[in-house]
Amino acid sequence: MGDTMNRAKARIKIFKAMVKLLETETFESITIKQLCAESGVHRSTFYAHFEDKYQLFDTMTAFHMSKYKKLMDYLSQTVQNCELDEVKYKVLKTFQLMFRYIKRYQAFFTAVIVTHPQVHLIQAYIKLTKDAYKKMLNDLPNLNDADHFIQYTIGGQLSLIYAWLADDCKEPTRRMARILYTNILKTDR
Template identity: 25%
Template sequence: MDRRIIKTRQAIMEAFVGLMEEQSFEKITIHAIADRANVNRGTVYLHFTDKYDLLDQCIETYLQLLYESCMPDGDPSKVAAKALLLRTFEFLERHASIYSTLMTSKGIPAFRKRMIAMMERGIEEHIKSCGLSPGINREILVQFLAAAVSGLVEWWIVQSMPYTPKEMVEQLMLILERNLILPEQA
């Protein structure tokens, strides 16, 4: 894709997220997005059908960035859960304003739902590669961990990140190790 197209799409998405920080999704107009991105309305419509399409593509783009930045290159089973979690918290800290807005905007629960689904897939892959303690139902464990981690991430962001990513991961791992008896590799 042409660099100018990429830059324009990025500017539109950043303008959109910036507006969501200030007002509800329902009140945001294509005109306001275009003004903020310093493009004309027609340019916005060249890239996105409407603001709902923009929201959908924005969520997909930012989740993909999160996934790509946090997952290791190559075989994920060779990376400990602690390292994956640390990468995730550090990435979120570096991009706090965007993810804070997407995660906490009242009118758009879609981001949180898709983030949880992405976490479920990642946790499922990690459990498959590391094994499961006897007696623990895989499906229940995946749901529990995805809900717990996403809730913790959301709390951490809403509270303006009162602890460092390292402290968050250390506490989370301590809780998991003491209460779930995770496999040695975790």
């Protein structure tokens, strides 16, 4: 049990080191030597967990992406299975969860979206969001130019998150969720 705990602690230290380094360095310039120095683990410990920095980054992004996918799946199911008033309530609550999650992992998201944007990661989030929104729109009344609406909405959503992160997440998460909700559902304007 102690060995498992130490392995888990080492892994967390490596994750935190990557995030800290991403705050000041581009991903391409980060070395295993830097990761080991920042995390306080030996190279052998690093390689016991990851093949290279790419696998480390993929592991980190897969973790966050899986959480986001669950949120998007929940939204899709809500739209499919609930009455409109309940949908509105749950969409707002989901956006609140999303902003709290981003705030919790603020250092990571600021590093990969604002400081040193990771284009492939951002594109993956955009694709996942687009697919979820398309699925949701299938269960709602017909919308003219649905693809353009989705692109416009995602662009605004990404810009809102980017600006919030760039401003050190000063606005409360509930306010950010309300802004996103209002603009997506085009209500309370």
